[in-house]
Amino acid sequence: QNGKDAQKLNAQFGTMKATDSCQGDQTACINSQFAQCVSGKWVLQACPASLSCVALPDLQKAGTSINCEDKNVAAAAINSCGVSGGLTGDGSVTPAASSAAASS
Template structure:
């Protein structure tokens, strides 16, 4: 076999290997992203359901975040009527027409709280 044919054969083999590796890895990535999105949607739905029982006076830890009464809520120390300091949720309303929801992240594990019109479509 001539040197030129040998080089062409080697280059063709390398290209074929790289193409196969790219296709294989993109299939794995797509499967991973699909499973991440499914898990995140499940987590966001469960989190949203847990918010239904919360009120601004629910016991909380400083820094906890939630959606309460369609608004962002963050737990912070507050002055009680008796003068003591208690942790309670401080509400931050969303803009007109928007509500606070737990939504799934799409490219990595996790959820986020955001003001949106669209909560239902994320869990279909």
């Protein structure tokens, strides 16, 4: 279930914008950046070079985490949970609407 939950979150992150409202201490990924809710607004923090913000399945217990990670490593972590479809469930290793540059 954790793999499917991570895919669902990554798909949702692809539709989010920095101008969207948020509540409490929510965290998310917006434009491949780590986003934290502060006073009802998203504050974005860029990931280190070559990493993207993604939801990952917890491999120890029920749940997910949001971290900066290599997209291929993240997809492999989701696959290790027995689900297919990459980061978002559609076979992609790039979250929808990602601003990350294409790798060659």
